[in-house]
Amino acid sequence: MKNTLMLFVIIILFLGCAKEEKSIFSSSSFEELPRWQDENHKKALNSFINSCKSKKTQKLYSHLCQKATLSQNPKTFFETEFDVFKIQSLDANKKGLLTGYYEPTIRGSFIKKEPYIYPLYNEPNDLISVDLTSIYADLKNYRLRGRVVGNKLVPYYTREQIENQEIDAKVICYTDSKIDLFFLEVQGSGMVSFENEESIFVGFANQNGHKYSSIGKYLVEKGEIEQQLISLQSIKKWFKKNPSRIDEVLNYNKSVVFFKEKKHSASGSLGLVLTPERSVAVDKNIIKLGSILFLDAMIDGKKVDKIVMAEDTGGAIKGEVRVDMFFGSSKRASRVAGELKSDLKLWILLPKEDN
Structure with a gap:
């Protein structure tokens, strides 16, 4: 016993x-x-x-x-x-x-200029993260994320909302591909290389609080890619053939990852x-x-x-x-x-x- x-x-x-x-x-x-x-x-x-x-x-x-x-x-x-x-x-x-998953490399610029127009954001100043453990012991490891409006905590901006407005966050750099930026978020960390051959490492800082939704699953459900063929490579090929639908598919995943600069290559939650x-x-x-x-x-x-x-x-x-x-x-x-x-x-x- x-x-x-x-x-x-x-x-x-x-x-x-x-x-x-x-x-x-x-x-x-x-x-x-x-x-x-x-x-x-x-x-x-x-x-x-x-x-x-x-x-x-x-x-x-x-x-x-x-x-x-x-x-x-x-x-x-x-x-x-x-x-x-x-x-x-x-x-x-x-x-x-x-x-x-892997550590991708994306191209970047510290200055916003064509074609580097997609911002890589640091954690927003108005993003509130609430650790629920102190209130509900059963919710250990769970966090509530949002922003304060008046005296209420409301959901933080979605991917689509963030793209269509400026948010209260430092821009680490700009990249030339919203698709590569999206997959950097999926991987959670990576390297940004610049035209002067310098580079920086970036890693996960926080997340906007919205649930992750798989764009691969979305494309399968829409009949765009067969289930057995879905992969990072097949999704990128589909985007090349369907540039007018990139926003539709990316915005299906309302979750957004925010980054911070790191001194070394990919590190995990430990x-x-x-x-x-x-x-x-x-x-x-x-x-x-x-x-x-x-x-x-x-x-x-x-x-x-x-x-x-x-x-x-x-x-x-x-x-x-x-x-x-x-x-x-x-x-x-x-x-x-x-x-x-x-x-x-x-x-x-x-x-x-x-x-």
């Missing part, structure tokens, strides 16, 4: 605000992890050690962060120190989903520089940031089974078995991330209860 209770407490600690009716976390083992023997355990351990630079990871795994740095046998370390649990949805018809194909985004209301995960999926035509670290979040990443993998900033990263849409099986590694 005592062991069962301890196991329950550990699962609750690592699985955010997940509710029992939404998902099942069942006991598993390393023997059940596909191709566990073939994993590069040293790289997996290094990813864990790197993630331990974050206080959130340290809080989850405590002394194991320090213990990992002393390990001489990474595979044995994982098998000795952790228990494995499979994460699955209660809905038997709902499959897990793996997608990808504040750490992301590691290509080891860092993933998750739904933090289900899985705690900093968690060690093991995934099984098809990537770029190949079966991939590996340990990844939950180090980021994303507006479109919602659900129990839902992961977005970071691929870096190369041309391959753009292609693979843009095309990736794989069925997913997912496990989580939790500290053994007696450690």
